Amino acid sequence: MALAVVIVILVVGSVIFHFASPWWFTDIAADWGSVDFVVDLTFWISGFVFITINLFLAYCIYKFRQKDGHKAVYEPENTKLEVSLSVVTSIGVVLMLAPGLFVWANFVSPPEDAHVVEIIGQQWQWSYRYPGADGQLGSADVKHISEINPWGVNPEDPAGQDDIVIDGPEFHLPVDLPVKTLLRSKDVLHNYTVAQFRVKMDLVPGMVTFLWFTPTKIGTYDILCEELCGIAHFMMRGKVVVEEQSDFDAWLAQQPTFAQTQSAAAPDLNAGRQLYAGCASCHGEQGEGNQALNAPKLAGLQSWYVQRQLKHFRVGARGVNDGDSAGAMMRPMAIALADDNAVRNVSAYVASLSDVPAASTIADANVRNGARIYSRNCAACHLDDASGTWYTDAPALAGMSDWYFVKQITNFRNRIRGEHSADDYGEQMVHMATAMADLEEIEDVAAYINSLR
């Protein structure tokens, strides 16, 4: 009896929950409305079945509860009933399946005129490639992957020279134009998902997969990885900007071709040294750092890391938060650099400074605990010896200023650094930094990193 009432309450409650729920599909931004139609159809058919069977169940529990003098009816089978239930169920299943298969037939056959974009996944980043003027993507293979060729484009393939390559988490699409995205992975399984586009597909190393859609709504959408790809899986984010064709063309024209990225002139170290004179007053002639001035050691950092951080300071992705007074001092210095080329030159010069490990400022920390935390959470990007790698955009940590490390991890934890939308992958550190529960554990990790130089 009580159970009958509870089942009715659960059914009614489910219906109320459905109508009260603010959690439902995002506004669709691609022309896969047909997918939503099949979802809705299935939702209402199965919702009707859910309500009907459960109310009938509750009725049976109530009506046929044990009563004195009441006896169950002996009724082993009822062929007519069983057959008609089978038929009705089969019809319901066909009603849901058939439209689904029609939509799927559409999905498996991308239009001939769809333009092509390649989406490349790696632990825990995205990059992209467009066919250049020849309308054709050059061949690619993981064996070609290097620091200057993170896409793995075959340098020998003439078709690949004019490919437009993007080494960053954001790419653009023109609105209302069908696009076939080719998906490729450099390391493990990933999954390319934009919730508003409704379709998703895995990226599988060793093969190229695809999906297609027509973006219908101008806007910027998050790309999420939805196939478990390691410890930073939940933070593997990208962005797709859907815009008018003219805006798209203008954006694409600014992006480098593969050939341009391979033939870029070497940075000018002399120019870099002159520019560095402005840095040396705080960071030291040899980039050795000065804790009293909140200036971390720079020697030993990779040029791409210095370059990226200078850009972040320049665009206001760092050094604008109230809690970051040292960053606020750095920002005007970075802005004072004339252009991207100056940034590149000074970064290259910093990377060329001879690296003498910084003195340790942390006493009595639990190095073993630091080692445990580091190997479980940090080593996947910063490597076991904390030397960092271009592959994951992870800077060197070993031999750098430990007080600065503690300060920055604290900033990440307090969301002072890393959450700005222009700080690519900065949010990864916001969340990975939570692996250190408190200041003590941050110092444990810093002490362990000190032990690695």
Added chain:
Amino acid sequence: MAYVPLADQEQELHHPQSWLTTYVFSQDHKIIAIQYAGTAIAVGVVALVLSLLMRMQLGFPESFTLIDPSAYYQSVTMHGMIMVIYLLTALFLGGFGNYLIPLMVGARDMVFPFLNMLSYWVYLLSVLILLASFFVPGGPTGAGWTLYPPQVNMAGTPGNGLGIVFMLISLVFFVVAFTMGGLNYVTTVLQSRCRGLTMMRLPLTVWGIFVATVLGLFAFPALLVAGIMMTFDVLLGTSFFMPAVIEAGQALDYNGGSPILFQHLFWFFGHPEVYIVALPAFGLVSDVLSTHARKNIFGYRMMVWAIIAIGGLSFIVWAHHMYVSGMNPYFGFFFATTTLIIAVPTALKVYNWVLTLWEGDIRMNVPMYFAIGFIFTFIHGGLTGLFLGNVVIDMPLSDTYFVVAHFHMVMGVSPVLVLFAAIYHWFPKISGKMYHEGMAKAHFWITFIGAYAIYLPMHYLGFLGVPRRYYALGTTDFIPESAQALNANITIAALIVGAAQLLFFINIFWSLKNGKKADPNPWGSASLEWQTPDTPPKHGNWGDELPSVYRWAYDYSVPGAHQDFIPQNTPEDSEPTVDEQHFDPDHDQSKADI
């Protein structure tokens, strides 16, 4: 059927000589069953605790600092693997299969008692290896319970060294243990049925366990070979599943392997595995419903054929787990069709359970609460399967919380409710004591309502597009703050449900000590296991003489009978037999006024 039952050749029993061979290295199927069940439940508690840790992280990411991303993914992995394989499979087949098959078919023991004992000890070994992986350097694998390569074997995944090796070795031992037990169950059902017990007179419990075991014997080898090949990839550097990949900027020395091949092998095992768990649950719940409704199971023959059909179909639906895996998308047409076909026999089973209650005389005993709770959750979980099975709908919902909610409803909550129904139902026979009614009912209400409070909202997170296997949501353009609030509520419900399981354990231990002495057949059940001369049944089960069976297991409320059930071993001449008539479709049409 002209078989010479083993029952007719008085079986030489292995008689225990000492305390050690009676209770530890026992060859008695009942002791082995309890050993299996105890081990499975113990390791299941570990998995339960892991799930609560994950829920704390998801519900309160800012203040809960106990687990880091590595520990979260290790918990995800171990929770899934333990629950599916080491708890559910072992408890349904090693536990209930072992206890009930010989009793329900009227045998003195399993056909191969020594092999049966060996099966348990190898299973225990596999559990110990699995648990040992928590203590190796790097901890257990964090690749997800699906163990997908190549990440399972790469630096960004926790436990990529010894953790995964221990996991694979443990799985290999589990498969060996299962095969030893499984051959026993199948042979015992086919060869050891007592006189008069035809296949179409078997309780559905035996049918469910029997077909599930056959599935397992075909499905587990796929896992075994996949596990061995993966072990070679990890330890010897072969490239079965490992393509050329980059690890932290360095090319690894692999080339040409296929990650998708592993997925096919895994799900060729993994999908039948769903039914290896579900079919025994279907069988057990059928018997509980029928007994407490005082009514025969409705449409027995249909139920048997549905079990067989579902079992057969379960081998040709596996790639519905792989719609977005990058396999040839044309497979989607085939697998969506087969998957939705399986909905038909499954729906018929649901109808027949409800129709078993129709015109019954329902006794709301504790097992009945859990059994009806199962019908509710199974309807819910079955219907959401129609979403994910339909390839197009799987596109937006795959890899979201909708999937998590779906399989927990259909493969977590539903079978677990059946397990509780079955444990409470057979507890009086197994222990000779009655459980504490009040504690058992409280256990039911919290578990049933609480589980729904956990999983109903989770479907809606999935509709929204919240991905599964995320340590933290971070900032996105489409997940509102309210999703975090919902997560916190789900966590609170999960903590309550988790804590409520203590009631179950307290009840079991309290009742073993203080419970009222149980009647040999407290529910008035017609099936054979309740007709043993001793409660709990002694070694050899049947005293001096094996039983003979004269009717099916569902003679409840037979018109003209002395009481509202007729035990299967009651001869035709002392009670009416309508058994054979249930094969006549026109029988009793007058009463079938629905």
